[in-house]
Amino acid sequence: MTQNVSQIALVNRLKFKHLALLVALDDARNLHQAAEIINVAQPSASRMLSDIEEAFGFLLFERNARGMQPTPLGVTTLAYARRSLADLTRFAADLESKRRGGHGQLTVGAIMGAAPDVLAMAIAELKSERPLLNVRILGETSDQVVQLLHRREVDLALGRLTTPLQHNDFDFEPLSREAMRLVVRAGHPLGKQASLSLDALISWPWILQPITSPARALFEEELARAKLASPSNIVECASIFATLQLLQNSDAVAMLPESVVRDYLRAHLLVELPIEIGKSLSGFGLLRRKNETLSEPAEYCIALLRKYSAGSFTETH
Numbered sequence: 556m557t558q559n560v561s562q563i564a565l566v567n568r569l570k571f572k573h574l575a576l577l578v579a580l581d582d583a584r585n586l587h588q589a590a591e592i593i594n595v596a597q598p599s600a601s602r603m604l605s606d607i608e609e610a611f612g613f614l615l616f617e618r619n620a621r622g623m624q625p626t627p628l629g630v631t632t633l634a635y636a637r638r639s640l641a642d643l644t645r646f647a648a649d650l651e652s653k654r655r656g657g658h659g660q661l662t663v664g665a666i667m668g669a670a671p672d673v674l675a676m677a678i679a680e681l682k683s684e685r686p687l688l689n690v691r692i693l694g695e696t697s698d699q700v701v702q703l704l705h706r707r708e709v710d711l712a713l714g715r716l717t718t719p720l721q722h723n724d725f726d727f728e729p730l731s732r733e734a735m736r737l738v739v740r741a742g743h744p745l746g747k748q749a750s751l752s753l754d755a756l757i758s759w760p761w762i763l764q765p766i767t768s769p770a771r772a773l774f775e776e777e778l779a780r781a782k783l784a785s786p787s788n789i790v791e792c793a794s795i796f797a798t799l800q801l802l803q804n805s806d807a808v809a810m811l812p813e814s815v816v817r818d819y820l821r822a823h824l825l826v827e828l829p830i831e832i833g834k835s836l837s838g839f840g841l842l843r844r845k846n847e848t849l850s851e852p853a854e855y856c857i858a859l860l861r862k863y864s865a866g867s868f869t870e871t872h
Contacts, residue, residue, distance in 0.1 A: 568610040571643060574636040576603050577615065581633045584622035641707035648689070658688040661852045664700035664712035665692055667795040668733040668812030669839055674713055677859035681852075688852055695793045696768040697839070701725070704842055710853045712842040713860070715769050729840040730864040734813040735770065735833030738825045740803050746826035753781050753830060760788040760807040762798050773836045774810055799825075 572593070579589035590600035608615055615629035625633055649660045661681075665674050670692070678690055694700035697714040704712045704725065716727055737756070739745050745759070757778075763786075764771040778785060790807065792798045795815055802809050803824060810832060819825040841860060843849065849857070 565610050568606070571640070573603060573607045574640050576600060577607065577633055577636040578640055580604070580616060580623055581625065581637075584624070586623065638707045645707070645710075652687075652689045658685050659850065659852060660689040660691065661850070661856060662691040662693065662709045663856065664694040664703040664709035664714065664842075666697050666700060666714045666733075666839055667695050667815055669713040669731070669814075671814040671817070673731055673860060673864045676863040677856060680859055681856055685852070695795060696764055696770070698765065698767040698769075699793060701842065704844060707844075710849060711857065713839055714842055715837060715839050716842070717767065717769060724845060725842050726845055727840050727842055729838050730860060731840070732838040733833075733836060735773075735810050735836060736813050736816055736820075737808060737810055737828040737830050737832055738802065738816050738820070739808055739828060740805070741823050741826055743806060743826060745808070745828060749829065751828055751830050753777065753832070754783055756808050756828070756830075757783055757786050758788075759786070760790070760805060761786045762790045762792055762801050762807045762809040765791050765793050768793070770810065770812075770833070770836065773833055777832055 575593045576589060576595075579592040580586065583589045583592060586600055586604070587597050590597045593600070595603070604616075611628075611632065613628050614626050615632055616623040616625055645660065645662065652658070652660050663674065663678075674692070678692070681688065682690065693703055693709055694712070694714070698717045700709070700712040700714040701717055701721065703709045713730070716722060716725065745751065745756070763774060766772075766775075775785060790801060792801065795811075798809055798811065799815075799819065801807060808828070816825055816827070820827055841857060843857075
């Protein structure tokens with residue numbers, strides 16, 4: 556098949572160092588900072604960018620007072636650069652693991668509600684059978700894991716689709732429901748109440764997931780149904796560890812997955828408030844990029860995830 560001359564020229568001229576510069580520029584939006592990130596002098600970075608834009612045949616960034624902003628074609632090119640570098644990084648890690656006698660690498664994105672139960676059991680069995688497989692787990696909220704999947708920084712993910720059009724990019728397979736609980740620290744004044752309504756909690760401090768997460772969207776929907784305004788005293792936190800630490804050291808209220816707080820409730824470190832919330836939150840599931848062949852370890856991990864979530868999606872909470 557005959558290739559376009561410009562395509563051949565692009566293949567001959569484009570290097571991974573060029574892609575690294577593009578990603579650094581996208582992150583920093585400043586040539587000097589981008590040059591520092593990839594460890595080259597600024598003049599070299601400037602020449603490199605000129606070479607890249609000449610190879611593509613169009614401008615990738617507009618230079619203005621706000622810094623460097625990607626052009627529409629630049630946005631498409633930057634997405635490709637991120638995917639390519641992520642693939643190279645994962646390939647290099649997998650190759651290094653095998654060079655050392657291991658079984659390669661598997662990277663999984665997961666929301667915090669999936670990690671204590673389904674994912675933990677699946678990974679425990681996976682590692683018991685393949686101790687030399689290097690496993691990495693990334694992410695906290697659905698919007699984070701979807702972004703990781705889009706950037707090809709994970710092989711597969713446990714979470715939810717967060718926008719209506721994401722089904723065009725990802726396949727979703729429901730696995731399990733995620734019961735939500737309202738909790739406070741042990742000894743909190745609200746913890747002694749036998750009955751409570753949501754409006755009684757609004758004036759208290761809250762620790763909430765970012766507004767882009769499905770759980771936060773659900774919380775705001777619950778407030779809207781109750782004709783309540785959002786709390787004014789909020790800490791937004793995507794980290795489950797930080798949320799739990801803040802909860803135990805303040806008078807804040809948080810809405811967290813039951814699987815995350817279960818052990819804290821049993822140990823009497825947290826107290827569940829007597830308010831039902833989050834029944835309409837859709838279940839989480841397996842997310843994978845469309846039309847992509849996964850590695851054998853990734854496929855086996857998926858089989859284990861299905862095994863440990865079997866029947867849980869139909870359970871009621």
